[in-house]
Amino acid sequence: MKDEKSLFLNIVTLLILSFMAFYIYKVSIDTGSGIKITDNITPKMRVADKYLKKNVLDEKSTYAFGQTAEDTSANIVTSVVVDYRLFDTTLEVIVLFVTILGFGFVIPKDKRSIKKPSVILYRWAPILMVLMLIIGGYMFINGHLSPGGGFPAGAIISTSILIGVLSGRKTVKSKTLKVIEAIAGISIFIIGIVSFFIKGNFFQNFIVGDRIGDLFSGGLIPVFYGLIAFKVAAELSNIYFEFYEEC
Amino acid sequence: MINFAIFVAVIMFLGAVWTVLTKDVFRAIVIFGIVSLMSSVMFLLMQAPDVAITEAAIGSAITTALFIFTYKKMEDKRDER
Amino acid sequence: MTKVFILSSLSLVFVGLYGVLTRKNIVKILIALNIIETGINMLLVAFGYIEGGLTPILQSDLSIANLDKMVDPVPQALVLTSIVIGLGTTAFALALAIRYKNTHNSNLITATDEEG
Numbered sequence: 154m155k156d157e158k159s160l161f162l163n164i165v166t167l168l169i170l171s172f173m174a175f176y177i178y179k180v181s182i183d184t185g186s187g188i189k190i191t192d193n194i195t196p197k198m199r200v201a202d203k204y205l206k207k208n209v210l211d212e213k214s215t216y217a218f219g220q221t222a223e224d225t226s227a228n229i230v231t232s233v234v235v236d237y238r239l240f241d242t243t244l245e246v247i248v249l250f251v252t253i254l255g256f257g258f259v260i261p262k263d264k265r266s267i268k269k270p271s272v273i274l275y276r277w278a279p280i281l282m283v284l285m286l287i288i289g290g291y292m293f294i295n296g297h298l299s300p301g302g303g304f305p306a307g308a309i310i311s312t313s314i315l316i317g318v319l320s321g322r323k324t325v326k327s328k329t330l331k332v333i334e335a336i337a338g339i340s341i342f343i344i345g346i347v348s349f350f351i352k353g354n355f356f357q358n359f360i361v362g363d364r365i366g367d368l369f370s371g372g373l374i375p376v377f378y379g380l381i382a383f384k385v386a387a388e389l390s391n392i393y394f395e396f397y398e399e400c
Numbered sequence: 401m402i403n404f405a406i407f408v409a410v411i412m413f414l415g416a417v418w419t420v421l422t423k424d425v426f427r428a429i430v431i432f433g434i435v436s437l438m439s440s441v442m443f444l445l446m447q448a449p450d451v452a453i454t455e456a457a458i459g460s461a462i463t464t465a466l467f468i469f470t471y472k473k474m475e476d477k478r479d480e481r
Numbered sequence: 482m483t484k485v486f487i488l489s490s491l492s493l494v495f496v497g498l499y500g501v502l503t504r505k506n507i508v509k510i511l512i513a514l515n516i517i518e519t520g521i522n523m524l525l526v527a528f529g530y531i532e533g534g535l536t537p538i539l540q541s542d543l544s545i546a547n548l549d550k551m552v553d554p555v556p557q558a559l560v561l562t563s564i565v566i567g568l569g570t571t572a573f574a575l576a577l578a579i580r581y582k583n584t585h586n587s588n589l590i591t592a593t594d595e596e597g
Contacts, residue, residue, distance in 0.1 A: 166502050174495045181487055181528075229537040229551070230450045233558040245562045252569035260576040261583055265473070292453075300449035300538070304565050308457040315465065365539060385565065389462065392572055396469045402482055409489035416493055416516050420500035425508050425588075432512050439493070439519050446486060446526050447536045448557045454564050455522075463515060463571060470575045471508065474582050 307385025493520030529553030
């Protein structure tokens with residue numbers, strides 16, 4: 154603890170860090186001939202021509218709200234995550250799986266047992282859990298229309314399991330979680346292979362969408378987001394069961 | 401709007417400094433939760449509602465819960481000694 | 482607006498870096514690493530921000546007429562996955578910290594084997 158208060162070291166660290174911070178700020182604000190990061194540049198200067206021509210920014214494209222487009226998801230971030238970059242997302246879920254696996258190997262196996270909580274928490278926990286499940290389901294079903302998506306939906310569903318753990322209620326067994334996670338992870342790749350045989354590309358959206366703004370206009374997007382949500386929820390819930398005993 | 405952004409940014413910066421400088425680990429964990437929540441507000445001001453929801457659910461809630469679990473587990477060991 | 486965002490995220494990054502460099506408690510180092518991660522995510526999203534930009538969600542005909550004024554959605558999509566990966570690596574690091582505490586019987590990174 155004594156080194157933590159060494160004045161000289163702290164001052165030297167502060168000086169070096171503030172100099173670096175000033176330099177990076179200067180570079181990122183600079184509008185001269187160097188790096189231009191934060192200018193007011195249009196998307197046409199940032200995005201490749203190939204995507205812009207097949208997308209909505211072309212002058213000839215007749216694109217209006219309530220009609221069909223190339224991929225009919227109103228939320229553009231969802232469109233980027235699921236339609237254009239689903240490889241990133243699936244590999245990222247696999248990275249999450251590997252880290253949780255390492256977590257289970259490394260952590261010591263002395264689990265804490267839950268004391269019985271107060272009556273209020275014990276009685277209100279099922280109501281809160283049902284509310285959390287409803288919000289999570291809404292998130293991944295409506296992911297292509299409103300902000301949300303698979304990852305926060307999985308986190309919210311796992312939060313409901315966390316409430317169950319903390320209130321001493323019996324929710325799910327950890328073996329059930331492993332089965333859910335395996336089924337979700339396999340079916341993502343099965344859908345990818347099916348879309349390869351139907352459309353010719355891995356992970357391509359093979360259900361033709363409808364009007365923008367409808368509930369069932371996203372094609373495969375709610376399916377993929379639901380699978381991702383259940384996989385993330387099962388993986389995160391495994392962490393809580395590593396810390397606390399199941400009742 | 402820019403005044404609100406500056407207000408949130410100042411709260412976030414002071415919270416980060418307090419988190420780093422305080423000696424109590426439990427207090428540092430809770431204030432880190434506040435910093436994460438304020439960063440979620442900043443994401444909302446940057447017109448990124450998807451990231452804001454994800455940050456509020458994962459970065460603010462679950463990370464804080466994990467840190468508190470770990471803290472409790474470390475404290476148990478100290479009691480045995 | 483852009484300057485406020487970039488300044489606040491950079492300040493978070495460097496406060497976290499200061500914490501990593503000078504603290505000795507292992508849990509506090511992990512908290513400082515999380516602060517750095519939050520700051521980097523904010524910096525990535527701030528690079529895609531346009532002054533007076535719109536949310537990248539198609540809500541009505543008005544938002545389709547102003548597609549040029551939307552903020553960049555690609556950094557948001559990348560940050561969305563980056564936050565989840567950050568949670569996984571944080572959990573793994575916390576498990577390593579618990580194992581460290583069990584073997585060395587101390588929270589500090591200067592602990593030696595003789596204490597345990």
